[in-house]
Amino acid sequence: xxxxxxxxDDDFYVPDAKLLVTEDDTPVDNFAxxxxxxxxxxxxxxxxxxxxxxxxxNVGIYYTxxxxxxxxxxxLSLDVQVPENWWEKQNRCYMVWRSGKPPEVVLEIVSNKxxxxxxxxxxxxxxxxxxxxxxxxxNQQLGEKVLHVxxxxxxxxxxxxxxxxxxxxxxxxxxEGEFESRQDTWLRWCYQDxxxxxxxxxxxxxxxxxxxxxxxxxxxxxxDPDTI
Numbered sequence: 001x002x003x004x005x006x007x008x009d010d011d012f013y014v015p016d017a018k019l020l021v022t023e024d025d026t027p028v029d030n031f032a033x034x035x036x037x038x039x040x041x042x043x044x045x046x047x048x049x050x051x052x053x054x055x056x057x058n059v060g061i062y063y064t065x066x067x068x069x070x071x072x073x074x075x076l077s078l079d080v081q082v083p084e085n086w087w088e089k090q091n092r093c094y095m096v097w098r099s100g101k102p103p104e105v106v107l108e109i110v111s112n113k114x115x116x117x118x119x120x121x122x123x124x125x126x127x128x129x130x131x132x133x134x135x136x137x138x139n140q141q142l143g144e145k146v147l148h149v150x151x152x153x154x155x156x157x158x159x160x161x162x163x164x165x166x167x168x169x170x171x172x173x174x175x176e177g178e179f180e181s182r183q184d185t186w187l188r189w190c191y192q193d194x195x196x197x198x199x200x201x202x203x204x205x206x207x208x209x210x211x212x213x214x215x216x217x218x219x220x221x222x223x224d225p226d227t228i
Contacts, residue, residue, distance in 0.1 A: 029058065030111055032111070032138075032184075033073065033109045033111055035179065035180055035182060036073075036109055036136075036186060036187060037057035037058070037073055037074055037109070038057070038180070039179050039180075039186055039187075039188065039199065040055075040057070040074045040107070040187065040188070040189065041055050041056060041057050041074060042199050042200065043188065043189055043196070043197040043198065043199045044076065044189060044197065046197075046198065046199055046200040046203055047189075047197040047198060047203075048197075051078070052078070052079050052080070052081055053076060053077060053078045053079070053080065053081070054076075054077045054080045054081055054082060054094070054099075054103075055074070055075065055076045055077075056074070056075060056094075057073060057074050058071055058073065059071070059075070059093055059094060060093040060094065061075065061093070061094040061095075061096065061102070061103065061106075061128070062093065062094070062095045062096065062097075063096045063102060063124070063127070063128040064096075067124075069093060070121070070124050070125070070128070072103075072106040072107060072108060072125075073107055073108050073109045074105075074106075074107040074109075075094070075103040075105060075106045075107070075130075076103055076104055076105040076168065076170075077094070077099065077101070077102070077103035077104060078104055078168060080099045080100075080101070096128070102128045102129050102130050103130055104130065104131040104132065104165075104167060104168050105130065105131065105132045105133075105134065105165065105168060105170075106125050106128075106130045106132070106133050106134070107133075107134040107135075107136065108121060108133075108134070108135050108136070109136050109138075109187075110135060110136065110137040110138070110139070110141050110142055111139070111141070112141060113141050113142065117135050117142065118135060118142060118148065122150065122157060125150075125157075126150075126152065126155075126156065126157045129152060129155075130152065131151070131152050131165075131167045131168070132149065132150065132151055132152070132165050132167070132168070133149075133150040133152075133157060134147070134148065134149055134150070134172060135147070135148040135150075136187045138185065138187075146174070147163070147172070147174070147187070149161075149162065149163060149165075149172070151165075164192060169192075170189050170190070170191075170197075171189070171190045171191065171192060171194070172187060172188070172189060172190065173187075173188055173190040173194055173196065174186070174187060174188075175187075175188045175196055179199070
């Protein structure tokens with residue numbers, strides 16, 4: 001995967017980005033997983049507008065020059081953003097040595113028993129030192145539990161029943177509802193009071209409802225809202 005190294009001005013070895021495989025155009029997703037990924041990523045960008053962060057689905061993370069990238073279904077990294085020229089080779093995927101840190105949250109959605117998500121992948125994310133590793137298993141392919149949450153304590157992951165991720169001030173919750181015309185159970189980000197982070201469409205719908213309520217109140221007071 002990496003054939004040579006370059007030395008920077010500080011005499012530290014860093015991989016030559018030109019030799020890294022940043023994308024291979026291999027289709028990897030099913031309809032359910034792709035829609036779930038969109039929900040998790042889009043709700044972050046529609047809700048955390050005053051924060052600097054990077055969230056994405058199916059983008060490779062290079063955590064060492066000695067191994068190929070690992071590709072989580074979703075990741076969240078705080079205080080990091082995509083460089084302005086994202087078409088340059090070194091900016092196309094997440095490289096820990098360029099970002100200065102690993103993502104805080106990595107998440108895998110289970111659709112089959114392949115991938116060893118509770119074994120090899122867990123060990124990789126643990127070595128990468130992501131603060132939280134979440135495995136969402138909606139069809140219980142790996143056992144009875146639908147949701148596994150691992151928290152990094154020291155150098156090791158420990159499974160926890162907590163769904164509030166203190167280090168990122170976000171939680172995760174299962175939510176029954178409609179997203180992109182599909183009624184189902186979804187994994188969603190939430191605030192500490194369990195209120196889910198709304199998508200852009202949900203925000204627009206909420207704003208419309210508030211406007212309608214206000215208009216009704218004005219009419220009840222004998223005021224035509226269209227004249228205001």
